[in-house]
Amino acid sequence: MIRKAIYFVLLLFVLVDLGYSFIQHYGAPLDGDIAANIVPQKDMGLVLESPLGLNAIINQEKYPNPNRFFCHWSFQAFLINTPLFFQKYVDPIDSIYLSCAVAKTFIQLCLIFLISIAITGTANILRMDFVVASALVTPFFQTFGYSRYMGIIDPSITYTFFYALPSALLILYFLPLINQKYHGIRMQSTWVILILWIPLGLVCSLSGPLNTGVVLVVACITLIWNTRASFLQSRENGIINRVIMALKNIPSNYWLYLAPISLCSIYSLYLGQYNSNNDLSPISLSELYFRLPQGLYYQITQKLGFPILLTTLVINIIIISRTYSNSDGKKIIEVLKWIGLFAIVYIILLPLGGYREYRFNTLRYDSIMPITLMLF
Numbered sequence: 001m002i003r004k005a006i007y008f009v010l011l012l013f014v015l016v017d018l019g020y021s022f023i024q025h026y027g028a029p030l031d032g033d034i035a036a037n038i039v040p041q042k043d044m045g046l047v048l049e050s051p052l053g054l055n056a057i058i059n060q061e062k063y064p065n066p067n068r069f070f071c072h073w074s075f076q077a078f079l080i081n082t083p084l085f086f087q088k089y090v091d092p093i094d095s096i097y098l099s100c101a102v103a104k105t106f107i108q109l110c111l112i113f114l115i116s117i118a119i120t121g122t123a124n125i126l127r128m129d130f131v132v133a134s135a136l137v138t139p140f141f142q143t144f145g146y147s148r149y150m151g152i153i154d155p156s157i158t159y160t161f162f163y164a165l166p167s168a169l170l171i172l173y174f175l176p177l178i179n180q181k182y183h184g185i186r187m188q189s190t191w192v193i194l195i196l197w198i199p200l201g202l203v204c205s206l207s208g209p210l211n212t213g214v215v216l217v218v219a220c221i222t223l224i225w226n227t228r229a230s231f232l233q234s235r236e237n238g239i240i241n242r243v244i245m246a247l248k249n250i251p252s253n254y255w256l257y258l259a260p261i262s263l264c265s266i267y268s269l270y271l272g273q274y275n276s277n278n279d280l281s282p283i284s285l286s287e288l289y290f291r292l293p294q295g296l297y298y299q300i301t302q303k304l305g306f307p308i309l310l311t312t313l314v315i316n317i318i319i320i321s322r323t324y325s326n327s328d329g330k331k332i333i334e335v336l337k338w339i340g341l342f343a344i345v346y347i348i349l350l351p352l353g354g355y356r357e358y359r360f361n362t363l364r365y366d367s368i369m370p371i372t373l374m375l376f
Contacts, residue, residue, distance in 0.1 A: 010135040017138045024143040026101035031156040037075050047072045056274035067271040070207040075161040100157040107164050108153050114171045121183030140376050146305030149365050163366050166208030173204050201261030205268040212265040214370045217345050219262045226250045278354045288351035288362050295361030343371045
């Protein structure tokens with residue numbers, strides 16, 4: 001009886017928080033990029049004409065975001081059609097604000113759901129561990145307060161479609177790998193990968209500015225993680241032979257999941273050279289690297305959000321390492337080490353994404369969203 005009461009209290013907490021987030025999203029101002037994407041602006045229309053960006057390659061033509069078709073398409077389709085539906089019940093202006101609030105709240109719900117699956121290994125919302133994970137994750141979705149320092153759902157609806165939504169798709173793509181590695185849940189059969197996951201990998205790679213970098217860093221770390229023990233224990237003669245043997249020991253389904261999205265991400269990076277936004281940068285690469293430490297400093301010193309999160313993690317690491325010396329405790333510590341490695345590599349690579357005037361110091365809450373989500 002007490003267990004059921006706790007379950008419903010936690011579930012109610014999550015639902016009330018989502019409801020309050022919806023009210024906050026509804027009051028958020030509209031950003032200036034909406035009109036350019038919906039009409040669309042001439043150069044934005046070029047993105048929608050070529051989903052795979054082939055026009056840019058064939059015609060050697062540069063235009064904004066040739067490798068982000070699915071963000072532009074989903075954003076335009078949603079904000080053209082959804083307000084028309086809501087106009088049956090509210091006035092036209094309110095229908096736009098209502099549509100934006102619905103989109104943000106739905107994406108927030110999806111992220112909470114996906115992160116909870118990654119934590120627990122189950123999608124059963126009736127299980128106590130699932131609702132506990134959801135309740136623990138929910139407060140980290142800051143709509144105001146710390147939103148400019150550790151926010152996931154941006155006040156700007158455009159940024160939400162270009163950052164939070166692609167992040168949700170990427171978590172969905174990697175869930176089978178996470179479940180097998182941490183929860184011992186076997187991945188689905190090959191035909192599921194071919195029919196569903198390869199197209200999803202293409203969508204992820206052509207969505208948002210962060211996904212391609214995240215995919216390639218995660219793929220490299222996953223390969224290192226899975227080959228390290230085999231390489232060190234191998235009795236083969238020569239480094240090359242040991243590397244080959246270590247690679248052979250990686251489960252075949254890992255390759256089936258990682259290879260397609262990695263190839264799509266490499267293509268997306270290649271396509272990015274036709275992004276006209278990159279030609280607008282007045283800042284050299286060396287200057288971007290020079291500004292990176294300043295951006296990191298501002299990120300962790302201006303508000304208490306990240307210091308509280310990092311302090312909590314350190315305390316948990318100390319407690320786990322001293323109290324839980326079993327396999328589960330060691331697994332958690334190992335995961336945190338690899339997340340730390342990912343964060344370091346990812347931040348080092350950030351300046352390669354180029355300069356944007358709204359990210360003066362290279363590093364900002366939106367550009368480090370993958371790290372923030374991993375820390376959740």
